[in-house]
Amino acid sequence: DSGVTQTPKHLITATGQRVTLRCSPRSGDLSVYWYQQSLDQGLQFLIQYYNGEERAKGNILERFSAQQFPDLHSELNLSSLELGDSALYFCASSAGGFTQYFGPGTRLTVL
Amino acid sequence: QQQVKQSPQSLIVQKGGISIINCAYENTAFDYFPWYQQFPGKGPALLIAIRPDVSEKKEGRFTISFNKSAKQFSLHIMDSQPGDSATYFCAASIQEGTDKLIFGTGTRLQVFP
Numbered sequence: 001d002s003g004v005t006q007t008p009k010h011l012i013t014a015t016g017q018r019v020t021l022r023c024s025p026r027s028g029d030l031s032v033y034w035y036q037q038s039l040d041q042g043l044q045f046l047i048q049y050y051n052g053e054e055r056a057k058g059n060i061l062e063r064f065s066a067q068q069f070p071d072l073h074s075e076l077n078l079s080s081l082e083l084g085d086s087a088l089y090f091c092a093s094s095a096g097g098f099t100q101y102f103g104p105g106t107r108l109t110v111l
Numbered sequence: 112q113q114q115v116k117q118s119p120q121s122l123i124v125q126k127g128g129i130s131i132i133n134c135a136y137e138n139t140a141f142d143y144f145p146w147y148q149q150f151p152g153k154g155p156a157l158l159i160a161i162r163p164d165v166s167e168k169k170e171g172r173f174t175i176s177f178n179k180s181a182k183q184f185s186l187h188i189m190d191s192q193p194g195d196s197a198t199y200f201c202a203a204s205i206q207e208g209t210d211k212l213i214f215g216t217g218t219r220l221q222v223f224p
Contacts, residue, residue: 043212100210104153
């Protein structure tokens with residue numbers, strides 16, 4: 001158990017819908033990262049927050065957004081969902097050092 | 112230049128054998144190279160990591176070999192066990208500023224008894 005929690009574990013929704021994925025980092029970790037894992041793209045960095053502020057953006061679509069709240073939990077919002085958005089979404093956290101600890105992921109299926 | 116190339120895509124090893132997975136990178140600014148292990152239905156878990164100021168790091172049966180001049184690094188799993196069957200990802204990052212991980216494409220390892 002990495003100490004990073006993600007909810008929900010599974011999410012099934014329809015095209016055009018909007019969903020919110022939630023992540024709670026390890027106690028004390030200020031950095032939160034979101035990654036997308038799909039069969040054709042592998043593990044791709046989406047976005048990073050540090051202590052509530054956006055620090056870096058990767059291959060994140062404009063339909064996707066994220067935020068980190070004062071209690072350090074983070075949410076990833078995916079809107080106008082398309083079939084191609086079906087993937088595993090992982091949250092990771094770190095204390096600012098080298099190691100990123102990954103959560104168990106949210107499996108999103110868009111029908 | 113931000114890519115990390117990983118090979119092989121899949122690997123079959125007999126129990127007790129040595130598993131070797133290779134990665135190569137282009138960006139010389141990378142200064143942290145972790146390996147992650149992922150079991151089906153689970154998130155990636157850090158296995159072992161190395162910084163470019165050392166050429167080798169060993170933790171139990173797992174060893175990272177690092178060749179800075181060739182911009183390559185590899186994971187060696189000694190005495191491979193069926194429980195090692197998983198997907199392995201190499202990654203690289205730059206610790207200054209954003210430390211996002213750039214992942215390789217993964218290697219699916221199967222260890223047969």
